[in-house]
Amino acid sequence: MSKQVVKIIGGGLAGCESALQLLKRGFAVKMYEMRPVKTTGAHKGDSLAELVCSNSLKSTEPCTASGLLKAELDVLGCALLPIARECAVPSGSALSVDREKFSKAVEKALGEYADFTLVREEVTSLDEDVPTIVASGPLTSDALAEEVGKLTGKSRLFF
Structure with a gap:
């Protein structure tokens, strides 16, 4: 019996977390990432889980919104947070990562699944x-945004 294949469009944080969760649960994942075939103005490379704006995942203090969210994600079994912690760089109470090391570690984690x-x-x-x-x-391409708009109604596209 073949495994159910789930298609994921986008190799950022959400796409990679989704992929790791699905793979852990026995699904097959086919991820589509348009880079480097089609680039964006923000990305510098073609790595998965590339952090484009900041290397900070914000505070780890549970008395802050971002810190509480991380605590909740840990309880739920988030796959990317342990990787981020392995790639952490000093930044006080924030969880900041070495961008390249983080991307490579996420790609390695995904690559461990056949x-x-x-x-x-x-x-x-x-x-x-x-x-x-x-x-x-x-950073959705115009063509994909147009397609999503056809299915959901253009007034429902918010980025």
Whole structure:
């Protein structure tokens, strides 16, 4: 019996976390990342889980919103937080990471699963018959945003 394949569009934090959670639960994952075929103005490379704005994942103090969220994510079994902690750099009470080390560690974690496939191409259409997570975020290509808008209504697109 073959495994259920889930398509994930976007290799950022949300896409990588989704992939790791699905793989851990026995699903096969086919992740699509458009870089380097199609670049963005914010990314510097083509690594998965690339942090583009800041290397800080904000406070770890549970009395702050971001710290409490991390504590909750730990309870829920977040896959990326332990990786981030392994790649941490000193930054007071914040969880900041070495960007390149973090991206490489996430790629290594994904690569440990035989059922993980990475496809380097832009997705411009969605197949409603295939379980799909669109995790492309604010840097979604215009073509994919147009496709999502057709399915959900353009007034529902917020980035």
